[in-house]
Amino acid sequence: MLCFLLTLLIISSVTYAVSFGDTHALSQAAMDGGSHAITLFLTLSAAMALWGGVMNIAKHCGVTQAVTLIVKRPLSLLFHNVDKSVTESISANVTANLLGLGNAAFPTGIAAAKQLSRQGASLRTKTFFLVLNTASIQLIPLTTAKMRGQHGAADIWDCTVPTLIVSAGALAAGLLTAAAICPNKRTYENIILPKDGERTPDGTCHAPDTRRRAALRTDTQN
Amino acid sequence: MPLILAAVLLCGLIRRTDVVTLFCEGAAENLRTAVSLLPMLILLITAVEMFTASGAADALSRAVAPLAARLGFPAECTPLMLVRPISGSASLAVLEGILSKNLPDSFAARTASVMMGATETTLYTIAAYSAAVGEKPRPQMFIASFAADITGFILAPLVTRLWFA
Numbered sequence: 001m002l003c004f005l006l007t008l009l010i011i012s013s014v015t016y017a018v019s020f021g022d023t024h025a026l027s028q029a030a031m032d033g034g035s036h037a038i039t040l041f042l043t044l045s046a047a048m049a050l051w052g053g054v055m056n057i058a059k060h061c062g063v064t065q066a067v068t069l070i071v072k073r074p075l076s077l078l079f080h081n082v083d084k085s086v087t088e089s090i091s092a093n094v095t096a097n098l099l100g101l102g103n104a105a106f107p108t109g110i111a112a113a114k115q116l117s118r119q120g121a122s123l124r125t126k127t128f129f130l131v132l133n134t135a136s137i138q139l140i141p142l143t144t145a146k147m148r149g150q151h152g153a154a155d156i157w158d159c160t161v162p163t164l165i166v167s168a169g170a171l172a173a174g175l176l177t178a179a180a181i182c183p184n185k186r187t188y189e190n191i192i193l194p195k196d197g198e199r200t201p202d203g204t205c206h207a208p209d210t211r212r213r214a215a216l217r218t219d220t221q222n
Numbered sequence: 223m224p225l226i227l228a229a230v231l232l233c234g235l236i237r238r239t240d241v242v243t244l245f246c247e248g249a250a251e252n253l254r255t256a257v258s259l260l261p262m263l264i265l266l267i268t269a270v271e272m273f274t275a276s277g278a279a280d281a282l283s284r285a286v287a288p289l290a291a292r293l294g295f296p297a298e299c300t301p302l303m304l305v306r307p308i309s310g311s312a313s314l315a316v317l318e319g320i321l322s323k324n325l326p327d328s329f330a331a332r333t334a335s336v337m338m339g340a341t342e343t344t345l346y347t348i349a350a351y352s353a354a355v356g357e358k359p360r361p362q363m364f365i366a367s368f369a370a371d372i373t374g375f376i377l378a379p380l381v382t383r384l385w386f387a
Binding site for chain 1: 223226227230231233234236237239241244245246247248249250251252253255256257259260263264265266267268269270271272273274275276277278281305308309312314315317318321322326327331332335336337338339340341342344347348350351354355356357360362363365366367369370371372373374377378381382385386
């Protein structure tokens with residue numbers, strides 16, 4: 001996807017510059033792009049390093065654990081039908097996302113996603129979790145603030161509140177859509193099937209054997 | 223930001239942790255991440271700057287301007303909207319371009335900053351999680367994630383306009 005996008009960008013700019021535009025400006029841009037990237041890298045890496053250092057202290061003195069405890073309650077409302085251990089992992093992942101800990105967010109997220117999958121969580125639960133990760137819920141937009149500062153913004157934090165409002169709106173839209181379109185039924189991929197007449201842990205499936213097998217097949221294929 | 227710094231350091235001291243070593247560990251880890259991003263960033267920023275310098279970016283903005291104006295969406299932010307779900311580094315490069323072409327306190331630059339902060343690299347995230355768990359992503363997951371992104375893109379100019387009015 002990215003390879004395609006990059007090639008498209010460069011080919012279209014060369015074509016456009018040759019046919020309508022300024023080829024001199026184009027070759028200048030091709031030469032300068034790298035040094036601008038280094039400037040941006042210096043700006044961002046300083047902020048990232050500072051934040052990483054502070055958050056490592058926060059992790060070891062219990063601040064992140066405190067945030068995890070705070071987010072656990074609203075999260076357990078959203079994920080009321082999963083085990084406690086999964087809620088723990090999800091809380092750790094959400095905390096990392098809130099605090100902008102990119103390095104910690106991914107491994108905790110993977111752990112939580114694996115647990116959800118192993119427990120045969122419903123598609124709705126899985127999608128809720130994914131939306132929490134694809135909608136940015138970072139509390140402090142550090143990267144954009146730093147970049148705005150580099151370009152001489154009067155107040156680099158003035159976009160923080162609008163960003164939070166938009167994030168919340170986007171997250172709500174994602175969760176509502178997930179709730180509307182995803183069936184809240186467990187997926188029977190990795191859990192042991194009950195015998196005829198028995199109920200699955202969530203009490204939904206007690207169809208005869210053949211129908212259940214058919215349901216299982218469609219469920220895993222979709 | 224300085225408040226957070228002070229509070230965390232104080233908390234670290236009270237808990238008797240080795241604040242300096244811990245800071246250096248965390249900082250080094252993030253520096254390594256930043257360095258690993260650099261090669262990609264060089265390629266992407268070069269591509270985006272070429273796209274801008276050739277005039278193709280302006281042409282694209284002009285092409286979508288009527289539609290964007292109707293939605294109250296700054297045309298300069300269209301490229302950001304297109305690359306944001308695909309790649310974080312690419313959207314950094316595009317945001318950098320928007321910030322250097324427009325004043326950082328202009329409506330377009332503020333909207334771009336809000337868009338950048340309020341959305342994520344959706345496709346990349348879905349792909350990474352699906353690969354790690356070993357399950358195919360379901361269509362519903364894409365729909366829900368894109369619903370969040372689209373809402374973010376629509377809300378960003380609205381909220382920015384109201385907030386800075």
